[in-house]
Amino acid sequence: MRIDPNFMKKIFLLLFSLALLASCSSRKEIVYFQDAEKLDNMKNLMKFEPVIEVNDILSINVTSLNDEVAAPFRMNSGNQQSGGGGGSQSQAMQGYLVDIDGNIQFPVLGKIPVANKSRSELEAFLTNEIKAYVTDAVVAVRIINFRVIVLGEAGSQTVVKVENERMSIPELFASVGGISYTGKRKNILVIRESDGVKSIGRVDITSADVFSNPYYYLKQNDIVYVEPTLRKVKSAGWVTSPMGLISIGTTIFGLIALFTR
Numbered sequence: 001m002r003i004d005p006n007f008m009k010k011i012f013l014l015l016f017s018l019a020l021l022a023s024c025s026s027r028k029e030i031v032y033f034q035d036a037e038k039l040d041n042m043k044n045l046m047k048f049e050p051v052i053e054v055n056d057i058l059s060i061n062v063t064s065l066n067d068e069v070a071a072p073f074r075m076n077s078g079n080q081q082s083g084g085g086g087g088s089q090s091q092a093m094q095g096y097l098v099d100i101d102g103n104i105q106f107p108v109l110g111k112i113p114v115a116n117k118s119r120s121e122l123e124a125f126l127t128n129e130i131k132a133y134v135t136d137a138v139v140a141v142r143i144i145n146f147r148v149i150v151l152g153e154a155g156s157q158t159v160v161k162v163e164n165e166r167m168s169i170p171e172l173f174a175s176v177g178g179i180s181y182t183g184k185r186k187n188i189l190v191i192r193e194s195d196g197v198k199s200i201g202r203v204d205i206t207s208a209d210v211f212s213n214p215y216y217y218l219k220q221n222d223i224v225y226v227e228p229t230l231r232k233v234k235s236a237g238w239v240t241s242p243m244g245l246i247s248i249g250t251t252i253f254g255l256i257a258l259f260t261r
Contacts, residue, residue, distance in 0.1 A: 185204070203216070
């Protein structure tokens with residue numbers, strides 16, 4: 001059977017055109033915060049403050065105009081917990097470790113329940129307890145091991161340390177280089193653990209509704225996973241799988257046979 005070269009060119013042009021169409025992405029798949037106009041004149045959609053959990057490491061600083069009076073309530077070598085490592089990194093992670101029962105051992109006051117309290121709630125609680133000893137005590141609390149893990153089709157897969165205890169989904173992706181063109185922006189997976197129970201949430205960053213999503217603000221130790229698009233999965237299969245190459249070859253020869261009968 002003799003195959004017309006011009007016909008072969010048409011077949012390959014057809015396949016090339018189909019490949020281009022398959023690789024194109026629509027605006028709805030790529031653009032963030034679509035229909036954001038509906039947020040005009042809307043007040044704060046949600047308030048967020050992380051709560052303290054088991055295995056968190058807390059920095060608690062007590063100050064007073066009389067430094068000597070406040071000194072007994074500060075951390076010493078007997079009650080500090082290091083987050084590991086050496087040098088300045090080790091010192092940066094020194095703090096009060098929340099034990100499995102949700103407590104910390106605090107100077108003078110002893111065992112203090114802290115789990116499920118927000119930072120501001122713990123500050124108010126400690127200030128009230130310390131007042132019996134230091135009337136003008138000022139208490140500052142921070143979660144110093146706040147981190148978020150990002151995986152999948154993002155600019156980089158890494159552990160992101162959060163300095164200010166508050167990070168949103170857009171801030172996370174801005175810090176790692178965004179989402180790649182082969183990542184699903186409409187179906188971002190967030191895996192969260194609270195009181196030993198894991199929960200799963202989905203975030204659509206292409207919609208303005210993301211601002212009211214309960215997973216918009218991330219909690220410590222959240223895992224954020226950007227799934228690959230179907231196009232990426234298929235392309236990976238064609239490139240790496242012999243069956244994918246066989247499928248492409250079979251399609252080409254099938255088209256040739258169909259049009260040369």
